[in-house]
Amino acid sequence: MHSILFVCLGNICRSPLAHGVALKVASQKSQNIVVDSAGTSSFHVGEPPCENSIKVAKMHGIEISSQHSRVVTQEDLKSFELIVALDESNYQDLVAMGAQNICKLGDFGYDGADVPDPYFYSGFEGFHEVYKMIEICVNNLFSVKSL
Numbered sequence: 001m002h003s004i005l006f007v008c009l010g011n012i013c014r015s016p017l018a019h020g021v022a023l024k025v026a027s028q029k030s031q032n033i034v035v036d037s038a039g040t041s042s043f044h045v046g047e048p049p050c051e052n053s054i055k056v057a058k059m060h061g062i063e064i065s066s067q068h069s070r071v072v073t074q075e076d077l078k079s080f081e082l083i084v085a086l087d088e089s090n091y092q093d094l095v096a097m098g099a100q101n102i103c104k105l106g107d108f109g110y111d112g113a114d115v116p117d118p119y120f121y122s123g124f125e126g127f128h129e130v131y132k133m134i135e136i137c138v139n140n141l142f143s144v145k146s147l
Contacts, residue, residue: 002081003036003079003082004080004084006019006022006037006038006086007039007040007084007085008087009039009043009087009117010041011039011069011070011071012069013053014118014130015038015039016037016053016064017049017131018134019064019067021060021131022035022141025138038069039070039071040094044069045069046070047069048066048068048069049067052118072097077094084104084141085103087104087117105137105141107137108138110137115133115134115137116130117130
């Protein structure tokens with residue numbers, strides 16, 4: 001069985017979306033894979049994904065409302081075969097924690113670009129744009145990596 005962990009800052013918008021998209025892609029490809037998400041900060045531990053992430057996921061047939069924010073752990077770094085950071089800051093935090101099996105999601109379709117925090121946009125449109133980027137990159141990730 002393969003495993004992948006998506007990591008952003010608070011684990012309430014970007015990484016839960018990537019988590020949900022990856023589960024959908026794995027199901028469509030009939031792949032048995034463990035998927036999870038976490039954050040590098042403890043700002044939102046125990047909280048569900050933010051309302052706009054839940055909304056944009058539902059618009060694409062993905063249910064993420066049962067996820068809850070958690071902080072990435074040393075055990076995660078050992079147990080997940082692939083750890084995917086959503087931006088450079090998270091990537092650097094994970095490297096500082098000792099992560100070795102790590103990449104950026106933007107490496108799979110956006111020339112290594114960061115997946116921006118949708119809160120930097122105004123309104124719901126930012127979540128839609130971030131979702132589209134995540135969807136493209138996750139699909140490419142599954143095509144490139146043997147998950």
